[in-house]
Amino acid sequence: MSQFIYLIPALTVLIGALTLMFMSMYDRFTVKNFIVVSSLFLLVALGFSIADMGTSYSVQPYNDLLNNVLIFDSFSNFFNVLLITGTLLTLLIGEHYFQHRSYFKGEFFSILLFALFGMMLLAHTNELVTAYIALEIASFAVYIMVGYNTEDSKRVEAIFKYLVLGSFIGAFYLLGVVLVYGAAASTNLSDIATFISTANSDDMILLYIGLTLILFTFLFKIAAFPFQSWVLDVYRGAPMVITAYMASTFKIAIFSFFLRAFVQDLAPTIDFWDTIISIIIVLTLIFGTWLAVSQKIVKRMLAASSIVHTGYLLLAFIALSYKDGELINIESAYATMFYLIAYLLSALGAFGLASHIISETNVRVTYDDFKGLAKERPFLAAMMTIFLFSLAGIPSTIGFIGKFYVFTEAVNAGYVGLTVLAVIATIVSVYYYFKLIAMMYFYPTKEECISVEFNDKRVSTYAIAFIAILTVLGGIGSAIVFFIPVLNIDSIIALAQTAVQSLFIK
């Protein structure tokens, strides 16, 4: 029983997904029922996850049954909390959107929870094939959700592009796993670690090739430079809420597995890719920035700017380095995790708010359509401003602290040139984010965009407001303003530290 307690969050989500699937067979449940039920399951899972937050542990329950493929530690728990929170907030933000689109039926919520289950599994997994299965559970759920928007002709392009390219890159992953297996005779990460510590450099070649192929999948899923071509079209064609979900939550799940692998077992190999990733960062930043500047549609701009944020995240990732039997610059792992939280909040907020605005009328899509929003609905415009500030890294938001950590660690690891480039990308990002703020505040409303009376007192608005508060709180820290030490910025880092340290419990 004591071991079972660790499985509860993931199992709750799985049971929730199955329950929703059964519910969807009956016609009498409304979309609202589905939202309530899935939220309840998520809240239960979140409650169990948060209960373990801050404690340091690492267990492999039911080892004879699970055969060492899943690991339950503070690290996975940290990511579980983020993933469940991300999903829950997505669900709540989309509450209005889901109810006013005829194509959202019961199964959708089941699929959403399956996606979450896959992601949570990915955070737990300690073995390459299991990781692939978890990744595919999540990916396939997301493929389906991308294609949900039957009213949009772009969806076919979106789903097809994503499915084909995703499967294609999946094949790379499998080939990589085969090569790694060929070298290390195991797909379990801890066995591979043992192999690395004993192998001579000739044996390592196969392993390096295999891991490089696996890394391609990573870069594809987080949309780093040579693999970014799908992002704009997929984000454009998917329902807005799903775009928010993919940009924030899915990215975190991908990072959870690769961060675990490279911080823990594959650490000795980490410096092998430094040059490649440096080049990728440069190209990702330049290309993402160029793409974001040239967009006229807000959704595409946010999508393109998410490529730039991938560049920042990789910057923290590359700052990890291995020397003399131990990982140095371990702080950059904390920085990555902090940035993931920062990006989760701000991207979810920005995409979610855009979807919230779009959900009543379909016109607010281009920059021009946002004109005069501040006069019409000052509350929403103010929150959008907070999220854009956070994305641009303006002080007093969590995005600034996130950038501060990432850049500090990158400079600390000696990547001054790359940091300067990242800062230049930030400067340009100020331009395209502030352009939207200028549109909202400084122009009169366009005639056709004046919407009918819209009730802002609903769950979606509250969820967005909640994220906005967290965004500001994370940037200022509550200790100074309200003299509450518990919610300080340090405590978030402390959580990240506990999480990463639990990887080294043997």
Place this chain on the structure above:
Amino acid sequence: MSSDILSFIIFLPAVVAFGLMLTTRDVNTIRNIAFLTTTVILALVLKIYIEFEPSAGMQFVTNVPWISTYGINYYVGLDGFSLTILMMIAILIPTSYLLLWEGKTKGYWINMLLVQAGVTGTLLSLDVVLFYFFWEVMLLPVFLMIGLYGTGRKVFTTIKVTVYTMVGSLLMFIAILYLGVAYHAEFGSWSFAYNELMKITTIGYSAKVWLFLAFLTAFAIKIPIFPLHTWIMETYKNAPTGAVFLLSSIMAKLGVYAIVRFMIPIFPEIYIEFSVYFVSIGLFGLVYFGIAALMQDDIKRMFAYSSASHLSFIAAGIFSLNAYGINGALYLIIAHAIATGALFLLVGLLEEQTGYKTIKDLGGIAKQAPIFTFIFAIMLFANVGLPGTNGFVSELLIIFGIYEFNNILGYISATTVIIGASYMLWMFQRAILQDRPEGATVLKMRDLKIKEIVGLAPWVFLVFLMGFYPDIFINKFEPTVTHYLNDILHIGAAK
């Protein structure tokens, strides 16, 4: 608890602003409460001014951890130098309210309050990350003010000014991180407090020059120093009066302040080595902007150039490496803030009343509004540096300072002051004194109201008090300057 008074001064306007934002819609109530807030702050600052010990270094210090993982502290305090500027801000802002009194909206006043919080925070922070925090935050309300209440190509202007200043700020941000990392590498713990960063010894020469330039870019854009001035013309022309006032008389001064506060202690040797270039650039800017100001027809643009010209002069004084020059520069900061602030506000009034801001369309104001003209003239003379005004004292000190720094540059600086006098007086003659051409309709211009006169009276008083008895002010910050020269730059306070 007395040390929390600074935090109170910093955050009171912000708290009031958010409170007003959420509670009321009535513009008059908002304006009155905002004005009350600024006067409360003025009273508190006066209290600090009286309690301040000139010789005691940093005072009223609050130093509590903010992000302890990286040793970032909420670290505020003030010395003679910041006290002087704090005093200036506290006096200028309430008066500006009186001149902006009518016809503004809710957002305008709330932004004014937020700016005050931002500038005070910037002024008082002693931790570079905290400083950066406020430095960026103070820009945002101005961004909104220009975009919402500006004229002409206001959106273009807002984006331009934001991106422009952000370039400098983010370069400084990297330099801050680099310093922090270097400190961590040398001492094994994190800190971003300026007095800790001073201790770093490991940074090589070329890296130090780059860091110096990164900091300087941020501050030079804000001041602005030639050639990083191209944003101000557009901005000063299109921005609403309040924003122009804040940018020119307060924020620009913070750029100079930041050079003294952070760059001198952290890079003393680079500062000494490069000083000759910056004095030259400063003097060049003085001449360049002065000539540009001569050719302007738009009064606001003319003042923008004039302001840039004076700030170049201040920068030259700051880099002159002796007590005369630095004291003079600090003195000119105050003098210029008062004079330019008043002139921008008066021109704002002029534009609001007559509908014109071009020199050739104006004229005959003196007959219509004698008191307006009188105060305008006093501020103009203070700006030009007529004997008896505070401008004279400060310009004289700077010229002495530059002369001591380098004789030839000293001669040049003494002769360039004439340019300032020429464009100012010429403008005054054309726009205010001289009658409009025959046949043109007489402009409608009301004279100042009692409220506005009351608001400006302390400024006029200060202009003369500072002009006749400079010692009572200089004594407050001179020990700080001496401390800088003796203990940080090690070149001695030449007298």
